[in-house]
Amino acid sequence: MAPMPAQSDTAPKGETGFRNALVLIAAFLALRLLVSWVFPAVIDEAYAIAVSRDWSLSYFDHPPVAFTLARLMAWLTGTESIFIARLPFVIAGAVSGWLVWDITRLAYGRSAAFWALAWYSVAPFFFISAGHFVVPDGPLNLALLATFRLVLPDLLAPRAKLRTGRWLAAGLCFALALASKYQATLFGFSALAFLIASPAHRRLLASPVLWASLAIAMLGLVPTLVWNASHDWISITFQTGRASVGSGTLHPVSFLMIAGSQMAYLLPGTWLVILIASLSGIVWPERTADRLVAWFAIVPPIVFFVIALVSRGSLAHWAMSGFLFGFPLAGRWTANNIDRLRGGILLMFRAACALVPALALIAALQGRYSVAGRIIPDLPADWEFGWELQDWTALAEAWPELGAPPAVIVRNWASGAKAGYALGPAVDVIALSDPRHFRYLETGVPTTAIAVLPSRAGAGDDESKIRSYVKSLKDAGYRPTGTTTVIRQMAGNRTQFELLAIPVEKREPDDVF
Structure with missing residues (x-):
């Protein structure tokens, strides 16, 4: 494992922390590949492979990118092996980790960048699901992070001239995000909220470069809209119906269940730090990066917290594309407190490094080989995976x-x-x-x-x-x-x-x- 950095961002011989980040990314990439080799195809993955055999502009459940990737891997390799189908999603998870590190490095320095990557790497949702399974979250996260990284230097220096090439490339990346999952639209609303809330950035709303990049991004919606228009808008109706408000009755139990599930997906400490730091970054920003990152981190959780409170249809992972942008804030908090709370922070991180991959591998082994049943012959059948x-x-x-x-x-x-x-x-x-x-x-x-x-x-x-x-x-x-x-x-x-x-x-x- 890479050595743990102290708070200082002063590095000898121009050290940027890249080597430590690379070691951490490579270690968790190897762990995900191991889990991927063993873990049987879950329902969503089997579904993506099965329905993508007939190519479509878009699909009932989601826009086309994840399904197309699954079919592309089968076409290139001549096999529908789940390990092969997962490879682009596993790689997307690793590249997303690098982008989390690089975004945080630009915003807060190398120590915060290491810890942002660290908490991203051990977050169960991003290790097991978004960084592993054949589901839309992996391509979505990669595309959103790439979009953000391309324009970040200009947003951190709002008085500087916009670099047109970067913004147009960001438009292409955002188009890929919109072609991955409907939640990508919340990234756009987060950006709008930030531009309106930040006096120094409001001038960008009049920039033709911004609107040109947005026009390019809208191309990502074309396949989904064309397919929906020819199928009675069934996909959009289905997805909006899942999150629709019912009779107006509040559902506090649903809200608490969603919050609890999010804690499990991110780890409780990470979840709490991201939410508090996001709200603080909006209300009491100390620097441009605070308000910028906070808006992208907080909008999806707030939207889906409200849906969870007024509906039973919400799912905890819907807000993860927002929490993804909270890792820089978690990294900054950790870097600021590592000297004071070093023992507790290292204990939690090392425990997560051991437990999260171990539990994923145990689940994989149990699903494929019924390891528990072999060790305990009298294990009740109800204890087996179904x-x-x-x-x-x-x-x-x-x-x-x-x-x-x-x-x-x-x-x-x-x-x-x-x-x-x-x-x-x-x-x-x-x-x-x-x-x-x-x-x-x-x-x-x-x-x-x-x-x-x-x-x-x-x-x-x-x-x-x-x-x-x-x-x-x-x-x-x-x-x-x-x-x-x-x-x-x-x-x-x-x-x-x-x-x-x-x-x-x-x-x-x-x-x-």
Whole structure:
């Protein structure tokens, strides 16, 4: 691990702290690659790979970048291996770490930069999810940080002439962010709030360079808008509906759950420092960088705190694109207090360095190999990870014995993602309800299929569950044509979960069950 810097930013022989940052980035990159090698594809990743087999301008859930990256890796390498699909996202997480360091170095100096990178590296959300999984957050974070870094020198010296090339390049990066995830729009609102709130920067609102860069950025919305316009605005309606205000009733429990989850995603101390430092930077800024960073850090959390208070639809990770810009503030606070609180700070950082990667690796090993079940043979089945966090390799192995029909029928998009990823592009996925982007894939008109229903271990032969599923199949126009097969996903000699496989055929309109 890189040596811990003291408070002083005075470095011998022009040392900038780059080597220490590089060591830290490389160490956590290696850890993420290790976890990525072992961790099975989670539902969102399996979904991204499965639905991106049919290229689209945009997708039901998100703008196109993450899905396109997943498909590009499969096309370049000829495999849908989850490790290969994750590589650009893991690399994006590492480059994002470097940008966090470089932004903080420019704003607050090398000691603060090291600690900003340190807290970013051990934050569970940025280590495990945004810096690892095939989800939109990785490309979003990288693009937002690149946008910010390009214009940062001009924003720190507001009286200087704007460097046109940097601003136009920033527009391209912001376009990439807008093509990654809808939350990128909050970055734009953060920028507007800062420009209005800072008297020294208001003149930029009249700059043609700023508006030219914004015009370039808007190109990132074109694929999403074109696709939505031709699909009844379904994606935008879906996403705004998830965060919509209900009857006006307050939901303090939802608010507290979101706050608690954010603490877990960032580590409690980091979360608290970022929020306090952001508010302080807006109300009592000591330098230009304080107000600048604070506005970008605080707007998304405030928006989603309000949504959490008035709605049950909020998710904790929605605000992470704002907390991302709080790491420079956390780095500055740590650099200012490291001499006074050195023992406690180092204890927390070293504990996080050990625990966060270790827990991620344990989860990965448990998901793939059921390590706990091998160590404790009598471990209750309910303690195992379910079908959501494990690969469905048993389904792929059993498919030829099931007749290898051209389609698999599932309840919803989540089980469809796991089945579709396991079975590959030759098998169409038909979801009975909540299909999300599966509804837009070209599936042909298969007359025979296997209906699959996941179940916890030991519950696959539950007659009531089978009857309920058969009824839903009949309601959708399918009739069973054979006996139900119970497929067991094994790890060693332990059953992890079970899959009910029912052969069905599409009935003719005038058929009667």
